[in-house]
Amino acid sequence: MKRLAAASPDFDLARVTEQHRETYQVISVAGPLPAEIAGKLRHDLTVATELPAVGDWVLITVTPDQQLALIQRVLPRQSVLERAAVGKTGAGQIIAANVDTIFICMSLNANFNVHRVERYLTMAWDSGAVPVVVLTKADLCADVTAKLDELADVTMGVDVITCSAQTGDGVDALKAYVTGNRTVSFIGSSGVGKSTLINGLLGGDVLATKAIRTDDDKGRHTTTSRELLRVPTGGVVIDTPGMRELQVQSGDLTKAFADITTLASQCKFRNCTHQTEPGCAVQAAITTGELDASRLASYRKLQLEISYSDMSARERENAKIQRFFGSKKEMKRTMEHVQKIRRR
Incomplete structure (x- = not known):
């Protein structure tokens, strides 16, 4: 970080220590200061995740009265x-x-x-x-x-x-x-x-x-x-504040579900969905008790959640229709059939 800061001598290196709605707190060699995002940086940001966050290393300038830091750049994140x-x-x-x-x-x-x-x-x-x-x-x-x-x-x-x-x-x-x-x-x-x-x-x-x-x-x-x-x-x-609702934006299922990943490598088919395919090592492990069925259910649920995370609302809705009905046409047929049953 110091090397990156040295390449911008007009700015000071600081770290974000607090984050509120529109304001921040940063600390540099000069001490702690309240901070705001500089106008140019705010204009250049394209998505919310590019905004400064607690733990970020940033380049700042300080107002002439030394009372406010302006965040000019967010340095690349290591994690x-x-x-x-x-x-x-x-x-x-x-x-x-x-x-x-x-x-x-x-x-x-x-x-x-x-x-x-x-x-x-x-x-x-x-x-x-x-x-x-x-x-x-x-x-x-x-x-x-x-x-x-x-x-x-x-x-x-x-x-x-x-x-x-x-x-x-x-x-x-x-x-x-x-x-x-x-x-x-x-x-x-x-x-x-x-x-x-x-x-x-x-x-x-x-x-x-x-x-x-x-x-x-x-x-x-x-x-x-x-x-x-x-x-x-x-x-x-x-x-960090307690999270009552934890929606996964992205994730590494390979490590979080290493047991399923290892078993899946032994399946007969590379694209095995671990449902009804012959030679499925995951289903075999469930049958023998080596793997709990609820573990696989969690794995599938998170797979779907991650796959939906980058979709727009309309894309997510279409994906769910495809998953449950196969197509919008089939969904319409199913709904019409249900309505006929209700009228009886």
């Missing part, structure tokens, strides 16, 4: 953690940039959900960063070993850390990832304890925290915006 924007736009939303490690946080209470981890891992592997599954609130779980067994197939090749902010167990294991100039991003649902763990790394109550609701064991939103924070012992962490 990008991205999800589909909430709603029906299909657009991408950058969660964090230039991350080395992604802590996928899930609590060992009612929040525990194996398929949610599959979705997070699909997104994380695609980012270019290394995922680590962090199981929080171990003190509230009666059988941690059973939960780890449930995750065994999903987390192949991924470090899994079990911790409790209340007892302090596992917190030192997290510190091993946050060293030097490394950047770690925390992601997960609301109330899983991300902010509490970050406070443990920061050595104080820097971030606000809230207890889970006792009536349904679900968490409440604490973090409302993304924020980059420097850890006193080295490294930086990025806190």
Whole structure:
């Protein structure tokens, strides 16, 4: 980054530490400053994912009164953690940039959900960063070993850390990832304890925290915006708001579903859909119990979600019609048949 900055001597190198609707916070050698996007850069941007995000390295100029930084350029990202924007736009939303490690946080209470981890891992592997599954609130779980067994197939090749902010167990294991100039991003649902763990790394109550609701064991939103924070012992962490809805914009199913990928390489046909084809190694593994059918169902669901992500609303609708009916003509025939039955 310094080399790229040196090629633009009229600008200063900075990193985005906070992101709000129209404003940012950046930090450079001169210290922290509020920031806005320069007019030329805003004009040149073509898609929302090109906007600065927390973790981005940027080139800035500072106003004469030294009170505001203007972001002139976003430098190339080494990794990008991205999800589909909430709603029906299909657009991408950058969660964090230039991350080395992604802590996928899930609590060992009612929040525990194996398929949610599959979705997070699909997104994380695609980012270019290394995922680590962090199981929080171990003190509230009666059988941690059973939960780890449930995750065994999903987390192949991924470090899994079990911790409790209340007892302090596992917190030192997290510190091993946050060293030097490394950047770690925390992601997960609301109330899983991300902010509490970050406070443990920061050595104080820097971030606000809230207890889970006792009536349904679900968490409440604490973090409302993304924020980059420097850890006193080295490294930086990025806190992100809890994600109740996780739509995958793109993903690496090869790594997130390495077990299915390995089996698929043994199928008789290269284009096997793992449904009714003869010589399907995936279906054979399900028959013998080597692979759980729900695992394949998750794989197919994410395949479809990713394939739809780059389509317009009309293209997605046509793809769904093709999938369920074969053609619009066949859909019309089916609807007419249903209507005739209802009239009887």
